[in-house]
Amino acid sequence: MMKIGLTGGIASGKSTVSAMIKDFGIPVVDADRISREVVEPGEEAYKQIVASFGSEILFDNGQINRKKLGNIVFQDADKRQMLNRIVHPQVRKSMLQKVNAYERQGEAVTVLDIPLLFESKLTEMVDKTLLVYVDAKTQLERLMNRDQSSEKEALDRIRSQMPLDEKRALVDAVIDNNGSTEETLHQLKRIFRLWHIF
Numbered sequence: 001m002m003k004i005g006l007t008g009g010i011a012s013g014k015s016t017v018s019a020m021i022k023d024f025g026i027p028v029v030d031a032d033r034i035s036r037e038v039v040e041p042g043e044e045a046y047k048q049i050v051a052s053f054g055s056e057i058l059f060d061n062g063q064i065n066r067k068k069l070g071n072i073v074f075q076d077a078d079k080r081q082m083l084n085r086i087v088h089p090q091v092r093k094s095m096l097q098k099v100n101a102y103e104r105q106g107e108a109v110t111v112l113d114i115p116l117l118f119e120s121k122l123t124e125m126v127d128k129t130l131l132v133y134v135d136a137k138t139q140l141e142r143l144m145n146r147d148q149s150s151e152k153e154a155l156d157r158i159r160s161q162m163p164l165d166e167k168r169a170l171v172d173a174v175i176d177n178n179g180s181t182e183e184t185l186h187q188l189k190r191i192f193r194l195w196h197i198f
């Protein structure tokens, strides 16, 4: 089974591209979604997060207040590393299980949507890498719009990741998502044809 690592920066358009890939009938394993599952109350990572960051980061119902935890970790690299050390091993484990299940089902291709593919050195999990690229101005605008966040909150998040221009040099193929979604779909199809996926 061919494994494709789909990556990008925050709000660069990974979810938009992964929805197109699912429409082709190709399975997608989503690291962001898994990172939400592994921090549900009762899970091992949840207990470690509460022990490390305190109950101030919880809502009254016990769920993690992600906006609050985000504001802490995206302003402080040490705290971010502390959170990453708790969450990433669980995410990796769960991703591997899901990928193996698709392999057993006989899927020919599976896409792994991993925002931190390079930052977390997960490239050995995949055969090919595909970057969803946007320029810095578009990224900031789309992020602030989508999350209704301030410029400061958005820039804190963008700066906690490897710049997209650096990622460009590391991948097998790039989709430029500055244009319309139609142009993005066109580029995606061209790359998948090139890789003999269809």
Ligand SMILES: CC(C)(COP(=O)(O)OP(=O)(O)OC[C@H]1O[C@@H](n2cnc3c(N)ncnc32)[C@H](O)[C@@H]1O)[C@@H](O)C(=O)NCCC(=O)NCCS
Pocket (backbone or CB within 6 Å): 009, 010, 011, 031, 032, 035, 066, 067, 069, 070, 073, 080, 083, 084, 087, 088, 091, 114, 115, 116, 157, 160, 161
């Ligand atoms: C800090 C948290 C609580 C903020 O939650 P929130 O719901 O606001 O954001 P969400 O999880 O949807 O992430 C949105 C985007 O932020 C970026 N991002 C998330 N975590 C990180 C991180 N540790 N470092 C850099 N960028 C990150 C990614 O591009 C991601 O797509 C959450 O992102 C988290 O638990 N992060 C640690 C786990 C992680 O690294 N997840 C990302 C991929 S595994």
Ligand SMILES: Nc1ncnc2c1ncn2[C@@H]1O[C@H](COP(=O)(O)OP(=O)(O)OP(=O)(O)O)[C@@H](O)[C@H]1O
Pocket (backbone or CB within 6 Å): 008, 009, 010, 011, 012, 013, 014, 015, 016, 017, 032, 115, 142, 143, 146, 177, 178, 179, 180, 181, 184
């Ligand atoms: N080609 C496009 N034209 C206009 N808007 C777009 C385009 N692609 C994506 N968007 C919008 O930009 C925002 C970010 O896109 P998306 O959520 O797909 O990014 P992402 O990389 O998955 O983000 P995250 O890392 O936060 O999960 C969304 O509001 C989306 O609707």
